[in-house]
Amino acid sequence: LARNETDQRFIVVDHPDYQAILALYGGHLIHYSNHGSPLLWLSQSALLDGSRPIRGGVPLCWPWFGPSPERVGLGKPQHGFARTQLWTLDGISETAESTFVHLCLSDNAASQALWPHAFELELTLEIGSELTMLLTTRNTGASPFVYSGALHTYFQSQAPEAVQIQGLGNTYLDQLQQKRPTQEASFVLDKPVDRIYTEPDSRIELDTGLARLQLLNHQADSVVVWNPWQAGAAAMADFDDQGWQTMICVESAITAPDGIQVEPDEEHSLGFTLRRAP
Ligand code: BG6
Numbered sequence: 001l002a003r004n005e006t007d008q009r010f011i012v013v014d015h016p017d018y019q020a021i022l023a024l025y026g027g028h029l030i031h032y033s034n035h036g037s038p039l040l041w042l043s044q045s046a047l048l049d050g051s052r053p054i055r056g057g058v059p060l061c062w063p064w065f066g067p068s069p070e071r072v073g074l075g076k077p078q079h080g081f082a083r084t085q086l087w088t089l090d091g092i093s094e095t096a097e098s099t100f101v102h103l104c105l106s107d108n109a110a111s112q113a114l115w116p117h118a119f120e121l122e123l124t125l126e127i128g129s130e131l132t133m134l135l136t137t138r139n140t141g142a143s144p145f146v147y148s149g150a151l152h153t154y155f156q157s158q159a160p161e162a163v164q165i166q167g168l169g170n171t172y173l174d175q176l177q178q179k180r181p182t183q184e185a186s187f188v189l190d191k192p193v194d195r196i197y198t199e200p201d202s203r204i205e206l207d208t209g210l211a212r213l214q215l216l217n218h219q220a221d222s223v224v225v226w227n228p229w230q231a232g233a234a235a236m237a238d239f240d241d242q243g244w245q246t247m248i249c250v251e252s253a254i255t256a257p258d259g260i261q262v263e264p265d266e267e268h269s270l271g272f273t274l275r276r277a278p
Pocket residue numbers: 053066078079152175194195224226251
């Protein structure tokens with residue numbers, strides 16, 4: 001792979017110490033590794049042809065998280081449309097430590113049909129021995145709008161029993177039980193999980209069995225943890241049948257029912273820094 005090679009669909013960052021591959025479809029980071037070990041999970045049966053959201057990496061859920069809320073109109077695509085639109089490369093630059101990539105997406109006929117608001121989205125990545133992703137929502141219209149969303153990161157893990165997560169807080173909404181508020185003292189991955197942790201620390205400690213990581217969230221109001229387990233994975237055509245055993249989603253999210261209101265000419269950013277624990 002050539003360093004920072006760009007074609008019409010993918011941006012490849014290849015440095016001796018870190019590597020990344022970013023799809024313009026969805027503004028979707030599909031690979032990130034540092035010092036030789038890949039940190040993100042990508043389904044082997046993910047479709048990369050722009051026909052459906054890419055299964056793995058860091059999908060961008062925006063301008064809503066999960067099923068479309070009432071304020072948007074029910075029955076619209078799950079997790080919004082940012083992950084199924086073609087983003088534009090706005091620039092690549094480098095310092096001694098990192099490569100910076102900027103992508104952008106603005107409202108267009110397809111987005112207006114789903115969500116009638118004028119916006120500019122900017123995705124900034126700082127790729128180095130740490131990874132920072134910042135998704136900035138700018139309101140370019142004349143009236144306020146409300147958004148929610150997530151950087152829906154799929155982490156590569158060694159095995160379910162190896163996964164340990166700290167900093168989630170003890171309270172979650174169980175999406176497998178109609179969002180029932182639930183308390184749990186510590187996280188154990190031994191069954192399907194689809195949980196919205198509503199009182200997380202801003203620093204999540206994640207041991208994947210392959211790496212000890214810190215996820216530092218920026219302006220997230222919640223952290224979503226998801227593993228579909230065997231039957232859930234089998235029901236998804238683009239999810240490897242065995243893949244659930246080596247992945248865990250830990251998502252930096254805005255899920256509050258009221259979302260975030262963005263005034264005209266104002267902006268709001270959601271993001272994270274991912275680094276190895278010292
Ligand atoms: C998670 C949700 O964030 O994404 C789950 O909490 C959902 O409910 C999962 O199943 C995957 O969603 P999708 O649309 O990519 O299959």
